[in-house]
Amino acid sequence: MVKTNVERLEGELNEVYNEFTTPCDYEINLTFTESDGTFNYLIECENQTKKYSYAINYANEIEKKRYLKRYAKLSLYEYLSKKFEVELPWGALTGIRPTKLYYQQGEDREHFLKEIMKVSAKKYDILHNIAEAQSKYYEVSERNTALYIGVPFCPTRCSYCSFISCEIGKLTCVDEYIDALCTEIRHAKTLIKNLRSVYIGGGTPISPSIDNIRKILDAVGDVDCEYTVEAGRPDCINAEVLQLLKDYGVKRVCVNPQTFCDDTLKLMGRNHTAQEAIDKYHLAKSFGFKVNMDLIAGLPLETFETFVNSFETAFNLRPENITVHTLALKKGSKLKELCSRLPEGEISRMIDYSSKRMAESDYRPYYLYRQKYMAGNLENTGYSLPGEECIYNIDVMEEIAQNIACGANAISKRIYPSENRIERLAAPKDVVTYINKLEKLMKDKEELFKLEE
Ligand SMILES: C[S@@+](CC[C@H](N)C(=O)[O-])C[C@H]1O[C@@H](n2cnc3c(N)ncnc32)[C@H](O)[C@@H]1O
Ligand code: SF4
Incomplete structure (x- = not known):
């Protein structure tokens, strides 16, 4: 200490x-x-x-x-x-967004990051490649906006997860939440001038009933920009829900295996098998969706070989995006109570393997973030096939477009580029408090985002 x-x-x-x-x-x-x-x-x-x-x-x-x-x-x-x-890979850097520092330091960035902050050459190169992948998205016009919609429900709770998400079967206020959320989305739309991306995330946003999912999509309405739904859990994905998303113009869905090892999936409390993740990937593809797949390196009892098998399985499916996370032992997760320290050298090998394999292919890293309690001073990296980058992820990490966020625990951000300043507004974390405070929340948001002529 x-x-x-x-x-x-x-x-x-x-x-x-x-x-x-x-x-x-x-x-x-x-x-x-x-x-x-x-x-x-x-x-x-x-x-x-x-x-x-x-x-x-x-x-x-x-x-x-x-x-x-x-x-x-x-x-x-x-x-x-x-x-x-x-020596640690990220040296003395703390904080979520190393890429922001890369941009802020201008011409002096290499000296600052490598010589002063002791960032390794390998990590510096990743930042450099990410900046290149982001360059065509980096300039945004004034008041460009991302719309985020949060659905904090899941079919079961994964033991590594610390998100506020609740098991949907244990709640009695799901319908009230969806109605409040739809009211907030309709209100948010009146505050948006240039919509750049829509992201429905969670939790597992497709865990509510089909009627409730339809209500959310109806509130969002016609979308003429990037549109992603973090469908996420393969056990919630089916043809009916995919057809609904397709009908409403969604373009990208997440089908998240996390690992392709059945024993780990069971241990982590995810109600699906590795084969189900593969089947649901093909199902999503048959509807014409772009797909992101999330993987986690360092899950309990997994070895380097287990990770390599998971990575290669995702890699060979060739989804448009693969996001490789490093396990973080977060407060509020069941795993944190069971495990105190992770096998860091092994996880480092996993992350190095994934970045090397990606570098040999046509996938490129396009966004990166770090978290507290992450194993081995490592990072989470999003990879993309050329031109398939998820703009929403870039905007959130680099804070270049403002974000109007709806739902419990959602954080809206108004960006003042000329003043180099960001103002934030956080919604209550608790679902019931969110429903009760919605009116006040919408007033505060209106104040934050009011459209000047
Ligand atoms: C907001 S979560 C939602 C995804 C979706 N509900 C699912 O589980 O498929 C986004 C991603 O964060 C990653 N994640 C969650 N908890 C993590 C942890 N403790 N350490 C590392 N990655 C984590 C997982 O890969 C997950 O897919
Ligand atoms: S990892 Fe995803 S599915 Fe699992 S509890 Fe967290 S948000 Fe829900």
């Missing part, structure tokens, strides 16, 4: 610390002082002290805070890297 005299920095320092060691192994104190344009960080641990100093020029207090935080993380990283004799 790391303690520091710098306000609001402990969280991020502990993120760096947790990348190296099981929480609570060591007591570390980091003390910051400034003298003559030099930032000094004194690190104390197990009766030893080490001092790191950096000459820093800053123009104002905001810049000072940014550098203070950056170099505190860096000095802690340098200290721990030496102590444990390991």
Whole structure:
């Protein structure tokens, strides 16, 4: 555990610390002082002290805070890297969006990421390739908007999952939720000038009844842009629901195997087999959908070989998109209670294997994000066949188009590009609270997104 005299920095320092060691192994104190344009960080641990100093020029207090935080993380990283004799793939970087830093640093990016933040050459190259894949989507016109719709229900709860999603069979308020959601979607549409993408996600958005799914699609109405439904669980996908999505103009669906190992699927509480994921992929294709497949590297009891088999199965099916996640042991998941640390070297091999195989093929990485409690300081990467990138995923990660989000726990974002500023509005997480607070939520949203002439 790391303690520091710098306000609001402990969280991020502990993120760096947790990348190296099981929480609570060591007591570390980091003390910051400034003298003559030099930032000094004194690190104390197990009766030893080490001092790191950096000459820093800053123009104002905001810049000072940014550098203070950056170099505190860096000095802690340098200290721990030496102590444990390991270098991490993402070096001293914390946070969800390394690509944003890549863009922000402009011409200096390679030096900043590799030399200062100690990002490995391999990870830097991935960022570079992603920026290239994103380049044709990166420029967006003013007020371009993504519409997100969240359905926080699932047929069963997977043991690694920490999303707010509830088992649909245990709820009595599903119809009320869908009605509230449709009201919010219709209201949201009045606030949108240029619709760039629609994404219905979850949870498992096709877990409600066919009538309820139809109500949501009706509320969205005609869509003349990218339209994705994160159908997700193969056990919920059938011809009737696919026909309905097709009739309403949906273009991409997710058919998520996670793994093609039946034993793991059973252990994780997913009510489908590997064969069912393959069958539902072919079914979705027979309706003409583009398909994304999600995989997770590092699921319990899986070896490198298990992952390779899952990866190759998805790869050989050639869906338009494959997203390779690294298992994160998240608070709020059943798995977190059962497991404390993951076999990191093995997971690193899995992720390296997937990126190497993709690099040898025509798939390209097009978006990337990192999460807390992720194994081995790794990442989640979305791959795409040429021209098949999911614009919604890029927009969410790079925060380039604003997002009007509907549903419990949905976070709307208004982007002010010229001011380099984002304003957020979060809906209540709890489904019943969401239903009860809908009127107020819609008023706040109207305020945030009001259309100026
Ligand atoms: C929002 S979830 C919804 C997907 C859909 N409900 C399903 O399970 O097929 C999106 C993806 O995040 C990934 N995911 C969820 N929990 C994870 C965890 N703890 N670690 C790594 N990836 C995770 C899974 O690959 C999942 O498909
Ligand atoms: S992983 Fe998907 S299906 Fe499983 S509980 Fe989470 S959201 Fe639901």
